Amino acid sequence: MAFFTKLKERLFKSSSKIEDGLDAIMEDGVEEEVLAAPEPRPETRPEPEPRREPVPEPEPEPTLEPAPDPEPSPEEIPEPPSEAPAEPPLEWPDQTPPEAPVRAPDPAPAPTPQEIPVDDVTSPAQDSAKPGLLGRLLGRKEGKTVVRRVLDDDMLEQLEELLISADMGVDTALRVTANMAEGRMGRKLSGQEIKELLAQEITRIMEPVARPMPIYPKTPQVVLVVGVNGSGKTTTIGKLASQFKAAGKSVVIAAGDTFRAAAVEQLQIWGERAGVPVLTAPEGSDPASLAFDAMEKAQADGADLLMIDTAGRLQNRADLMEELAKIVRVIRKKDPGAPHNTLLVLDATTGQNALSQVETFQKLADVSGLVMTKLDGTAKGGVLVALADKFGLPIHAIGVGEQIDDLAPFDPEDFAAALTGLERG
Template sequence: EEEPQPGERPDTSPPEIPPGTDPLPDPSPEEFPGDSPEESPRPSDPAPTPAPLEIPEAGPDELTGSVTSEPTERRPGFLSRLLRRETKTVTRRVLDDDMLEQIEELLIASDMGVDTALRVTANMAEGRFGSRVSTKEIKQLLAAEIARVMDEVARPMPLYPDTPQVVLVVGVNGSGKTTTIGKLAAQFKAAGKSVVIAAGDTFRAAAVEQLQVWGERAGVPVLTAPEGSDPASLAYDALTKARADGADLLMIDTAGRLQNRKDLMEELAKIVRVLRKVDPTAPHNTLLVLDATTGQNALNQVEVFRQIADVSGLVMTKLDGTAKGGVLVALADKFGLPIHAIGVGEQIDDLAPFDPEDFAAALTGLDRTA
């Protein structure tokens, strides 16, 4: 090639390609991944939004009381560990307004309700406000206060000398009435009582069949009526037969009904009126079965069923499937109705007497074996 002469500009034009020769192919994305259009962000695409950082609030140092501005590692909050086991390192914090507010939020999240949560925390802090407490001590204080509230309502279902004792079981759809009747019948039968069950849900054949299965498990006869029959008429016939047979207990199942259905609630009131034509004191017990997973809605159910059927006691089911059993504390605090038993499973013996201390320990995460 000729050297460029002084003053001449070098030729920068691309070299000529002979005819019939393909130009060099462009590099594929596999050869240069960083330059691939799929991996290179386009100016028109919005940049991905990063997840917000959860920055723990600065709090007093455990020993000096100074404010820690740059924690070296993220630790769970003191009160967020209330439902966990106590760690080996004992941490003590001042029981102040901020801590009480966080405890209230935890209790409200467990469906205890605002009013009851405020009362429980206020009683727990009485005489201890401003003192330093550990996680375990907080759990113990909470459990003691909850057990104190629940002690007033932990009562077994009373048995009366006059027979047959009529037990009317009510509740909304799916609350567990049928299984509760089967479990109670098995317990009374094991205690030497003569029990009869009346399948008062005459509108659903499946409900009658289910109750018959439970009756067979418990070894208890089940009285039925044709589908679509008047449940009040069945209750009347069942009480008459139980009295003639000398039964100790007559347990009457009722159709599940929503508390906002006026027609169904009136039907329940009719059953009570018909029973009192045979025995003016019947029903001797009206058990309202509540589903623990319904949370604060249980308060509305108790309010309505008390007006219609004069509820005398509660049975709480499905406590094994929810972390929101705090509604029991709200029920005890507001209504004071006896809690006779709690359902913790599907087996025939999975109906336990209500123990306030065990319940309080389970709700707060307190390890009673430690």
């Protein structure tokens, strides 16, 4: 699926964080596996030689025998190609800020040089630049050996920490790992199996909330769009308007954040792009009055949808609550069932903060669904899982860029695969 590829590329910061973390967890616990397993190289040569000792010539010089090169004590096996001694582990954390992973197709965000070495370097050089303490083991992994690790308490704890660091939140991370472990403790799992299990759990949590915004037969359908400043309300309205228009719906937009001239201008630009009329009011005028006018126009024009932008000033919560309540009161004079949807737009880069925004806006308005923006370029995509787990609100769409077509329906399987770095056919 084309969008999956795009999503995976865009979500790379999140996915590579979890993916790299999973790789590190696997490699961290794999010692016993590798030691007990293949890689006979170093052993084969040395062994045969010592047997030459009992040769003939029981003459002098018995001392020469032990001297030769062999003597490969079996304990040394861990030393593969002597590339990366013990130092790289110390360097690795410095070079690798929290996010900058290895697979970085996206040039915009992290200006770090790690982006380039991506696929070109398939050699040990790349491996040794990976998670530090594993340098030695990685050399060995080159072969076709499947690395497995026993699922034990230690590993579960590492998984929990990884998911928490990926912004899934403590409760969700614990639940996810507990489910992953159920019936599997003590079993040896490969990295691929772990990714699959994790993706499966994430999909399970996300599936019930993956619902497109419902479209009702009654028109105009009024969509109130709320969210803090900068969360992406304007952009999302523009993208949604464009999609609805492309689907044959007629749309009207009301620029309800009348206190910010810049916000109104932005919305007008998006309206132009989408080919949708944008109703505005003088700066500082009553947003409810604009909403009322917009409602009249939408009804008069026979529009299918009216999208109302709102202010996002959380600093003055009481004012904002009153403002939103007034908008609702006023449009209900025209249609008692309005607004039919109240979309809360959340910025994924705020991570755990998104959770408190949902709580706050649920008190301010009757939130009916979420749109999560800026999933591109953030390592905090895991917060969606926490949101789904905690609130169960429908996620109607996700924003993965600033362009008009960078809004996609939320697909739980694609998302889970992208987040965990699971390859999908």
